[in-house]
Amino acid sequence: xxxxxxxxxxAVERAQAGDDDAxxxxxxxxxxxxxxxxxxxxxxxxxxxxxxxxxxxxRDLGRFRGDGAGFRGWTATIARHRALxxxxxxxxxxxxxxxxxxxxxxxxxxxxxxxxLEAVSTAQALEMIAELPRDQAEAVLLRVVVxxxxxxxxxxxxxxxxxxxxxxHRGLRRLARQWSxxxx
Numbered sequence: 354x355x356x357x358x359x360x361x362x363x364a365v366e367r368a369q370a371g372d373d374d375a376x377x378x379x380x381x382x383x384x385x386x387x388x389x390x391x392x393x394x395x396x397x398x399x400x401x402x403x404x405x406x407x408x409x410x411x412r413d414l415g416r417f418r419g420d421g422a423g424f425r426g427w428t429a430t431i432a433r434h435r436a437l438x439x440x441x442x443x444x445x446x447x448x449x450x451x452x453x454x455x456x457x458x459x460x461x462x463x464x465x466x467x468x469x470l471e472a473v474s475t476a477q478a479l480e481m482i483a484e485l486p487r488d489q490a491e492a493v494l495l496r497v498v499v500x501x502x503x504x505x506x507x508x509x510x511x512x513x514x515x516x517x518x519x520x521x522h523r524g525l526r527r528l529a530r531q532w533s534x535x536x537x
Contacts, residue, residue, distance in 0.1 A: 355500045357382050358421030365424050369414055376414070380407065383428050389498040390429060393482065393490060394436040402439050406432040426505035429495060433509055481528055489524030496521045 361382045367375030384403070391399035391406075409431050417427055482490050488510075495506040495517070503514035510517060 355422070355425075358425070361421030361424055365414075365417065365421070369417070376411065379424070383425055386425070386499040387428055387432050390494045391432055391436055393494040393498070394433070395439050398439060398443075402435050403432065405439075406435045409435070422502065422505060425499065426501055426508055429499050429501060429505075429509045481531055482524075485524045485527060488520045489527065492517050492520035493524040493528075 361379060364375045364378040364382065368379055384407075387406070388399055388403050391402050395402050406428070410428055413431075417424060419427065482493055484490075485493065491510065492506060495501045495509060496503075499506075501509065503518040506517040506521075507514040512520075
């Protein structure tokens with residue numbers, strides 16, 4: 354659970370009651386991580402894809418049921434679907450997916466992901482994440498950048514939570530080996 358999940362839950366409840374300022378609050382809480390996730394999937398087109406996702410989120414907000422963490426997962430699922438639609442449209446001209454350094458917020462507590470990401474600069478970390486196999490990169494992005502737990506990330510990806518945790522763990526181990534100069 355992230356520290357801002359209670360504030361997010363409250364903002365979503367107020368937004369569902371018609372409070373436009375509350376929707377803006379929810380957007381400010383979720384957007385940085387969501388944009389980081391999308392940059393990992395679609396690169397420089399992330400802002401356009403995020404705009405499409407937020408239109409759908411605003412349209413369907415009344416149907417959402419859950420807490421702050423659930424809202425974060427729900428928005429990531431919508432954004433992922435819009436990203437996959439986008440990738441299908443541009444498949445004939447693929448572009449590299451790079452993350453903006455300013456959208457990666459490192460976790461405050463000491464954990465495996467935090468320790469690994471602190472070992473190198475943000476730019477290097479983002480380049481290395483982009484080189485991971487897609488399932489590992491997406492799991493690391495959802496768990497570290499968006500801040501989802503295993504079950505929520507599993508719902509976004511349509512996989513079992515254990516499979517997501519395993520992919521994130523393999524990705525983080527691979528990153529740790531690369532950062533320490535070992536084999537990939």
